Amino acid sequence: MPRFTPCGWTASMALIAAAALPLASCTNTGTAHRAPTQEASMKSGVGPMLEEIYASRKPVRFEQLDVSDIVRRHFPAGTDKATVIDAFADSSTSKVVEDTADKLVVRDNHGQAMLDPDARSVVITFHLDADGKVSGIEALHLKNQ
Incomplete structure (x- = not known):
């Protein structure tokens, strides 16, 4: 029966840690590739508007909240419907x-209900005139339950 000595135990742990390190870096690599994509989408189009809404007071x-x-x-008012759709x-x-x-x-979802304690959504209703241009806006910031 093999006997573990302090030196052997340390060497075994070092070997296990060295073997697990590449696996851990693989999972981090996948996360690193996804994060900039979401961040990039927030910087373009409606990103600054959504950042401003999510940085405002949080619904309880x-x-x-009317935003x-x-x-x-x-x-x-007067913005084309196609422009609004393209922005989102x-x-x-x-x-x-x-x-x-x-x-x-x-509807914009920030986080997932049940998984994220700070999951929130913004629901924006654009009212359009006969020419397809924005005539009114109703926007609500709400907490996902």
């Missing part, structure tokens, strides 16, 4: 959930 429980003023600064197309966290002739609803 079922509270819904329409922030969205209106980035999308003034670059964001990996945003999704058009309703697209009709008189209304466009976009």
Whole structure:
């Protein structure tokens, strides 16, 4: 039966650590490749607007905060529907959930409910006139439950 001596035990642990190190770096490499992509999408298009919204006061429980003023600064009245859709197309966290002739609803999710204690969403409703231009905006910042 093999006997472990302090020197042998240390050598065994060093060998195990050296073998596990490349595996750990593989998982970090995958994370490093995904992170800049999400960050890059936040810097372009609607990124600055979403950063401003998520940096503002956080909703608590079922509270819904009106952030329409922030969205209106980035999308003034008269903006084309196509321009709005193109701006959100670059964001990996945003999704058009309703697209009709008189209304466009976009939802942006920041984190996942149940997995992230700070999971929040922004739901933006763009009201459109007969020419397909923004005539009104309603935007809510809410906490995912």
